[in-house]
Amino acid sequence: MPGLSKRELRQKTICGVLLALIGIALLVLGVLLFTKALNKNSNAVQDNDKESDAGTVLDSSRQDEEDLPASSYNIDISEYEEYIYTEDEKYLMLVNPENSCGKYVPDDLVYSSDATEYDFSGYNIDRVVLKALTAMCLEAESDGIFGIDITSAYRSYAYQDALFGHYCDQEMSKNPSLTRKEAEEIVSTYSCRAGTSEHQTGLCVDLRVRGDNDSLLEESFADTGAGAWLAENCERFGFILRFPAEKTDKTGIIYEPWHFRFVGYKAANEMKSSGLCLEEYVEKLGI
Numbered sequence: 001m002p003g004l005s006k007r008e009l010r011q012k013t014i015c016g017v018l019l020a021l022i023g024i025a026l027l028v029l030g031v032l033l034f035t036k037a038l039n040k041n042s043n044a045v046q047d048n049d050k051e052s053d054a055g056t057v058l059d060s061s062r063q064d065e066e067d068l069p070a071s072s073y074n075i076d077i078s079e080y081e082e083y084i085y086t087e088d089e090k091y092l093m094l095v096n097p098e099n100s101c102g103k104y105v106p107d108d109l110v111y112s113s114d115a116t117e118y119d120f121s122g123y124n125i126d127r128v129v130l131k132a133l134t135a136m137c138l139e140a141e142s143d144g145i146f147g148i149d150i151t152s153a154y155r156s157y158a159y160q161d162a163l164f165g166h167y168c169d170q171e172m173s174k175n176p177s178l179t180r181k182e183a184e185e186i187v188s189t190y191s192c193r194a195g196t197s198e199h200q201t202g203l204c205v206d207l208r209v210r211g212d213n214d215s216l217l218e219e220s221f222a223d224t225g226a227g228a229w230l231a232e233n234c235e236r237f238g239f240i241l242r243f244p245a246e247k248t249d250k251t252g253i254i255y256e257p258w259h260f261r262f263v264g265y266k267a268a269n270e271m272k273s274s275g276l277c278l279e280e281y282v283e284k285l286g287i
């Protein structure tokens with residue numbers, strides 16, 4: 001068999017080099033594709049982990065920023081989030097015997113029985129507070145707590161004036177030896193004079209359990225399923241137990257386990273974690 005010519009040898013060499021270069025290129029491409037697929041799978045796993053960890057956490061990025069505890073819910077909280085998370089300073093309005101609001105009238109009152117998501121009795125109440133309260137009551141139902149309802153919310157200056165006077169008359173009827181001033185001093189431990197009740201702000205509610213008259217406006221409300229659940233969970237919806245038993249020297253009001261005040265998620269959780277009542281919290285903030 002005759003030997004190859006120089007031209008044929010050159011062509012064969014070139015073909016060999018080209019085939020080697022193609023092989024190397026294919027190998028590099030294969031490595032690149034494998035690496036890309038590996039990274040994609042890794043990222044997908046991380047994303048799934050993040051989604052699993054998130055659960056139904058409400059705006060966790062904002063909670064991390066504020067160093068607040070994350071809250072998760074059974075219900076879809078998305079339509080209530082803007083109300084629960086409000087940081088409008090008006091929701092920290094302090095009204096008590098030392099801080100009168102005069103004849104203040106809120107400008108954003110709605111009627112609670114108009115709420116379509118939950119069946120409330122009819123009382124005037126701040127619009128944002130009603131939304132947060134609705135979410136709280138729906139969440140309670142998802143935990144098996146039914147029948148939470150409003151027994152008092154917004155009260156006008158005139159109504160509070162008449163109510164305080166009525167309580168004074170009751171005390172004097174029970175003890176005819178009392179002077180009007182003495183009766184007023186007694187009543188002031190559980191009711192407020194007109195202009196000094198935070199009911200006039202529309203930002204608080206007295207709650208009850210439908211059909212349970214024994215615990216209505218009584219300390220025993222704390223022992224009901226509803227009372228215990230509310231005390232444990234209210235801050236998740238921006239509410240605080242306004243008059244706790246251990247803070248009567250600060251609030252000037254006896255323990256009222258049925259009275260809840262809306263202050264917004266951030267303030268409610270900070271008060272819960274620090275053990276401060278509204279008077280102490282507002283003082284700390286210098287408002």
